[in-house]
Amino acid sequence: MFDILVSSQWLAEHLDDDLVVVDTRSKVAYMYGHIPNSVSITVEQVISINEHGAHLVPEPDVLSGLFGASGIDRDKTVIVAGEAMDPSLARVAWTLQYLGHENLKILDLGISAWQNTGLAMTRMQPKMATTKFVPNINSKMRIRAEELKEKLGSVQILDARTPQEFFGGHLPGSVLIPFTDGIGQSNIFESKDNLKRLFEQKNVLTDREIICYCMHGHRASSLFYQLKHAGFDNVRLYDGSFIDWYSRRFPLQ
Secondary structure (H helix, E strand, O other): OOOOEEOHHHHHHOOOOOEEEEEOOOHHHHHHOEOOOEEEOOHHHHOEEOOOOOEEOOOHHHHHHHHHHOOOOOOOEEEEEOOOOOOHHHHHHHHHHHOOOOOEEEEOEOHHHHHHOOOOOEOOOOOOOOOOOOOOOOHHHEOOHHHHHHHOOOOEEEEOOOHHHHHOOOOOOOEEOOHHHHOOOOEOOOOHHHHHHHHHHOOOOOOOOEEEEOOOOOHHHHHHHHHHHOOOOOEEEOOOHHHHHHHOOOOOO
């Protein structure tokens, strides 16, 4: 089974290989210290905010320019790194995969944990050669509001928000699984076995299509990858999430 995670030990041994490490923390955090040879791509750079405040995927040419300028092309291995409790990491990773970059892994622990274990950090910014990123949209990873509305009752909808947000209103038939429930104490995610137990307790079925949403699609991206890590294949992200759904006056519970 394909595993989305890569170990810190592996990365520490391959930092000089032909790969791109993407740091998804803030620009300020990146400037104060980052994994050697890593480039900075923040979540603000991979979203387009519409008139209602929904955080949507930008046009492919916008992202192609960003990724190409970061040295990412079809042949590069990309390792996405960030902090466990910051779902920006997952949203950036999801965007890269949605644009068709398949050779991607997520670092299995946060950058703070990386530093605390004594692994290398630097303030030097790498000189990345600009390359050409050619998008190849993976439509199986994303769902839009109209399609989801038509599928109500036939798909499993998982809400990655807090209980307070959920009980204030949620998509019909959705099940609450706060993304924080699947975050590990020192690792990015809980173990596969713990995640499987979590989803079994919530009656998430492997034979049904699963849709993840939250408020803006960031926390839902983390839940998306938690499901992938646990072995669920048929998972999609509703990146517009609650803000987009509410703005369309679609039904709520």
